[in-house]
Amino acid sequence: MSDLVLYGHPFSSYTWKALMPLYANGTPFEFRNVDPAFPGNWDFCRKVHPAGKFPVLVDGEAIVIESTAIIEHLAAHYPGAAPLIPEDPGQAVVARMMDRVFDRYVMDVGQLVVNAYIADAANPNPDQVAAGKNGLLHSYAWLENWLAENELPAHVSLASCAAMPSLFYADWIERIPDTCPRVRDLRAELIALPPAARCIEDARPYRHYFPLGAPDRD
Ligand SMILES: N[C@@H](CCC(=O)N[C@@H](CS)C(=O)NCC(=O)O)C(=O)O
Structure with missing residues (x-):
């Protein structure tokens, strides 16, 4: 199982924003769907996000909320072929x-x-x-x-x-x-x-x- 876990919903725009860099760089991760069909997953987001929102990225001990911060985290710790933040x-x-x-x-x-x-x-x-x-x-x-x-x-x-x-x-x-x-x-x-x-x-x-x-x- 991967160290990275992404909580989000497949229909959610901000979840797409976090999924795009993971897919582009082939970064292994586990997706936890917050849809009501998968009870418990959204409860985790409600616990760790001030407004209960998703996506939420868990990287070992680190919990990263907010899609922009998730991309910054991926750029810093999981660089790949897709340059997420310009070097200049x-x-x-x-x-x-x-x-x-x-x-x-x-x-x-x-x-x-x-x-x-x-x-x-x-x-x-x-x-x-x-x-x-x-x-x-x-x-x-x-x-x-x-x-x-x-x-x-x-x-x-x-x-x-x-x-x-x-x-x-x-x-x-x-x-x-x-x-x-x-x-x-x-x-x-x-x-x-x-x-x-x-x-x-x-x-x-x-x-x-x-x-x-x-x-x-x-
Ligand atoms: N600023 C947040 C916005 C996240 C957001 O609005 N997520 C929506 C899904 S696209 C959500 O959690 N909706 C459920 C809710 O607000 O209760 C981010 O960039 O991650």
């Missing part, structure tokens, strides 16, 4: 900046809409839905401009691990508009990466969990 300090800052952008202004903003549907799928709070969808459109436009001047490397790295799941699900919540072709292309490129495709396939049986109804694509 300036590029590392950009990678960490984009990690924050995708988590805070794509993933978490889209989650506002998802939460509104979880609370009441028949009557989601319209202000919350509008805030989430407008926030996504604003972030898409920002990213479109950023991508005109910058490149997000299309290999598995901190930035792309944050970008892939957030753009995957954001597009289900509010489609990336025609005015943002660079963002649409980036999403397509990232979800075609083999570790991403594996996450997407393994999550397929859980698509009925998507509170807005999963679209018939991807």
Whole structure:
């Protein structure tokens, strides 16, 4: 059995973010699914995470919470073919900046809409839905401009691990508009990466969990 254990859910965006580097570098680990079908696993996350969230990585005595910290931990202790954090300090800052952008202004903003549907799928709070969808459109436009001047490397790295799941699900919540072709292309490129495709396939049986109804694509 591997020393590394990852607690997470196959349908969870932040779990994908942690799975991507593990898959890309072929790092051996045991996956513990927090789905209610596997009782006890989520209880562990509730115990070790201040908000009971997953993914959680256990590495021997070390418990690492938060997907970004998990990637930093893997980069430091399990380096592999995929350079998770750029060696150049300036590029590392950009990678960490984009990690924050995708988590805070794509993933978490889209989650506002998802939460509104979880609370009441028949009557989601319209202000919350509008805030989430407008926030996504604003972030898409920002990213479109950023991508005109910058490149997000299309290999598995901190930035792309944050970008892939957030753009995957954001597009289900509010489609990336025609005015943002660079963002649409980036999403397509990232979800075609083999570790991403594996996450997407393994999550397929859980698509009925998507509170807005999963679209018939991807
Ligand atoms: N900032 C956290 C966010 C983790 C997060 O929101 N995880 C979701 C699944 S994608 C979760 O635990 N949801 C269950 C809950 O909030 O109760 C990270 O980067 O790991």
